[in-house]
Amino acid sequence: xxxxxxxxxxxxxxxxxxxxxxxxxxxxxxxxxxxxxxxxxxxxxxxxxxxxxxxxxxxxxxxxxxxxxxxxxxxxxxxxxxxxxxxxxxxxxxxxxxxxxxxxxxxxxxxxxxxxxxxxxxxxxxxxxxxxxxxxxxxxxxxxxxxxxxxxxxxxxxxxxxxxxxxxxxxxxxxxxxxxxxxxxxxxxxxxxxxxxxxxxxxxxxxxxxxxxxxxxxxxxxxxxxxxxxxxxxxxxxxxxxxxxxxxxxxxxxxxxxxxxxxxxxxxxx
Amino acid sequence: xxxxxxxxxxxxxxxxxxxxxxxxxxxxxxxxxxxxxxxxxxxxxxxxxxxxxxxxxxxxxxxxxxxxxxxxxxxxxxxxxxxxxxxxxxxxxxxxxxxxxxxxxxxxxxxxxxxxxxxxxxxxxxxxxxxxxxxxxxxx
Numbered sequence: 001x002x003x004x005x006x007x008x009x010x011x012x013x014x015x016x017x018x019x020x021x022x023x024x025x026x027x028x029x030x031x032x033x034x035x036x037x038x039x040x041x042x043x044x045x046x047x048x049x050x051x052x053x054x055x056x057x058x059x060x061x062x063x064x065x066x067x068x069x070x071x072x073x074x075x076x077x078x079x080x081x082x083x084x085x086x087x088x089x090x091x092x093x094x095x096x097x098x099x100x101x102x103x104x105x106x107x108x109x110x111x112x113x114x115x116x117x118x119x120x121x122x123x124x125x126x127x128x129x130x131x132x133x134x135x136x137x138x139x140x141x142x143x144x145x146x147x148x149x150x151x152x153x154x155x156x157x158x159x160x161x162x163x164x165x166x167x168x169x170x171x172x173x174x175x176x177x178x179x180x181x182x183x184x185x186x187x188x189x190x191x192x193x194x195x196x197x198x199x200x201x202x203x204x205x206x207x208x209x210x211x212x213x214x215x216x217x218x219x220x221x222x223x224x225x226x227x228x229x230x231x232x233x234x235x236x237x238x239x240x241x242x243x244x245x246x247x248x249x250x251x252x253x254x255x256x257x258x259x260x261x262x263x264x265x266x267x268x269x270x
Numbered sequence: 271x272x273x274x275x276x277x278x279x280x281x282x283x284x285x286x287x288x289x290x291x292x293x294x295x296x297x298x299x300x301x302x303x304x305x306x307x308x309x310x311x312x313x314x315x316x317x318x319x320x321x322x323x324x325x326x327x328x329x330x331x332x333x334x335x336x337x338x339x340x341x342x343x344x345x346x347x348x349x350x351x352x353x354x355x356x357x358x359x360x361x362x363x364x365x366x367x368x369x370x371x372x373x374x375x376x377x378x379x380x381x382x383x384x385x386x387x388x389x390x391x392x393x394x395x396x397x398x399x400x401x402x403x404x405x406x407x408x409x410x
């Protein structure tokens with residue numbers, strides 16, 4: 001229901017826009033391997049997403065060890081014992097390090113989180129390496145369509161909370177304009193306390209051992225309340241910094257440049 | 271070792287259970303679903319119930335942890351329970367909706383949503399059982 005009003009400018013497109021034509025094609029051919037994009041990697045097995053990683057968000061190891069679910073030694077033991085066999089997830093559960101349900105919850109959260117960043121619009125061509133799999137091993141595979149739908153829904157969610165994406169990537173700082181008059185929920189307060197003008201959303205996520213998308217949501221709420229602002233590196237000419245819907249689903253028809261190049265090469269070789 | 275699916279199957283064994291899901295209330299993501307959904311779309315339902323769960327979890331009136339807890343901010347930042355709220359119950363003319371917060375050792379904002387038929391369901395039983403299952407989901 002949330003996708004209906006998304007594209008008023010595109011008549012007759014009741015289908016969701018495709019985030020990555022390459023990913024779509026790989027799902028259709030039930031491919032196994034790693035899709036490497038500018039801001040992250042999606043691991044596929046039989047055309048389903050089994051894992052995702054992005055430098056923008058903490059990995060499952062950070063998420064599990066920060067809260068104390070798993071001690072660092074437990075993590076490294078699992079990697080040492082089961083990494084080569086690519087069954088680290090299974091090993092963590094079987095050896096009693098992490099309860100099965102907790103691993104699924106944490107892994108799914110990390111997967112959708114990393115996929116959100118990995119599928120961000122980019123001009124850099126994606127690459128796919130067939131046959132590559134991740135050492136975490138099978139936990140709970142997710143259909144490509146679900147990941148694309150969720151990524152689009154998340155972009156809209158952020159935009160609905162506060163339409164300015166400035167806080168997503170720049171260092172954030174508490175604004176002094178509003179002293180603590182309005183109560184800030186505990187989870188947002190933890191984020192607010194780390195907004196020191198140096199840390200970015202990703203840094204805060206890493207420090208709290210929390211999903212970076214969750215931090216983006218909190219930062220947009222805090223920005224909407226006037227409690228944080230992005231630190232702008234150099235003041236750009238006024239025309240260049242027009243806020244608003246800059247990087248939103250309209251851009252999603254990323255031309256899959258790698259594919260186009262391969263097509264062109266193939267045609268030239270005829 | 272129970273996982274999300276086993277947990278949801280157990281939830282559905284409650285008398286009058288019509289549908290259930292495991293949802294992240296910060297993002298509105300459905301992590302697992304089973305049975306029917308009130309509006310025929312589990313993902314939309316998850317996003318809607320997540321908003322209710324979030325509003326409840328974040329209200330200062332419900333965040334009151336213990337009498338005279340002046341140290342609440344530090345305590346909350348240390349991240350013990352993510353909310354003082356255990357569950358939310360919404361009653362409609364033909365059903366009950368129960369949102370049960372799941373406490374995990376790692377950082378998360380997860381709840382279980384159970385949709386119960388009002389004529390067949392037993393609210394007290396369902397509430398107790400959902401609490402047990404929410405604990406078992408993240409215990410070995």
